[in-house]
Amino acid sequence: MSALASHAALVVNFDQVGPDVVVSTFGSIDLTGAPIPTPFNLSGAGVQAAAGDLVVSGSVFGESYFGFFTVVPGPLGPFGLTFASGEGGDALAILSSSNELVLPTGYVSNTNINASSVYFGHTFATIGLTPGTYVGTLTNGDTATINIGVVPEPSTYIAFGGFVGLSAFVCYRRGLSKSAAS
Numbered sequence: 731m732s733a734l735a736s737h738a739a740l741v742v743n744f745d746q747v748g749p750d751v752v753v754s755t756f757g758s759i760d761l762t763g764a765p766i767p768t769p770f771n772l773s774g775a776g777v778q779a780a781a782g783d784l785v786v787s788g789s790v791f792g793e794s795y796f797g798f799f800t801v802v803p804g805p806l807g808p809f810g811l812t813f814a815s816g817e818g819g820d821a822l823a824i825l826s827s828s829n830e831l832v833l834p835t836g837y838v839s840n841t842n843i844n845a846s847s848v849y850f851g852h853t854f855a856t857i858g859l860t861p862g863t864y865v866g867t868l869t870n871g872d873t874a875t876i877n878i879g880v881v882p883e884p885s886t887y888i889a890f891g892g893f894v895g896l897s898a899f900v901c902y903r904r905g906l907s908k909s910a911a912s
Contacts, residue, residue, distance in 0.1 A: 740843060742786060742824070744859065744878040751849040751857060753786055753814075755822060759831070761839035763870040767793035770832050772821055775814035775847040779807030779858035782826025784876065787845035792821030792832040802826035803866030803876050810858020812849060819845035824866065824874055831874065854879055 740757040753775075772788030782804010804826030822845040823832035833843070854861055861879035868874070 739872045740874045742784065742822075742874070742876045743880075744854065744876070746853060746879060749851055750815075751852045751854065753847045753849075755786055755819075755843055755845045758840045758842055759833060759837070759868070759874070760870055760872045761795075761837070762872075764795050764868075765797055767795050767833075769835070770794035770821075770823075770830075772823055772832060775817035777806065777810065777812050777814075777857055777859065778827075779810040779860075780805050782806050782864075783824070785823040785825075785832075786847050787817045787819045787822055790821045791835050792823065793835050793837065795831045795833065797829050798831045798868050799826075799829050799866050799874075800869050801865070801867040802829055803864040803874060806864060806876065806878065807854075807858040807860040810856075812852065812857045814847035815850040817845075817847040819843075821845070824876070826866070831868070 740755065740759050742753065742755050745752050745754070770792045772785055772790065772792055775785045775788045777784050782802060784804075784806065803824060820834040820837075820843050821832060822834075822843055823830070825832065837843075849857060859878050863880050864876040864878070866874045866876075
């Protein structure tokens with residue numbers, strides 16, 4: 731099942747960590763051929779499983795790309811509307827019910843999307859999620875994959891670790907160039 735995740739441009743993982751459900755993302759979206767975005771106010775992270783709607787991080791403004799999916803990744807389960815206990819990072823929402831992808835305002839194509847949320851004291855069942863892999867396809871062939879309780883291949887962790895290391899190095903170099911300019 732996780733083989734699909736290694737080919738996805740954007741991956742959203744739901745993991746059961748002790749008594750909590752943790753949502754994390756990695757990857758990017760190619761905006762080639764994307765519709766013109768419109769401003770979108772996200773008012774909090776949450777999941778509406780039966781509709782296939784997922785807001786990973788929503789306490790910030792974003793831009794909606796309406797009609798960008800040719801195949802939407804939801805529904806994600808039989809019922810439920812559950813709001814996250816906490817969230818952070820970039821604006822990110824996959825709204826299957828309205829065929830929308832919401833990205834950070836001013837998002838630059840193919841840059842990493844970093845968003846996360848947590849549901850304290852919840853399981854997949856109490857949120858209304860059905861474990862599995864759900865893949866949405868964009869009009870340009872790019873994908874958004876949602877893994878619920880799916881353990882990724884070891885190569886996914888290696889790639890993610892490499893990306894984190896590269897990001898840390900870039901931040902370090904930017905800090906050096908700022909201090910040198912002072």
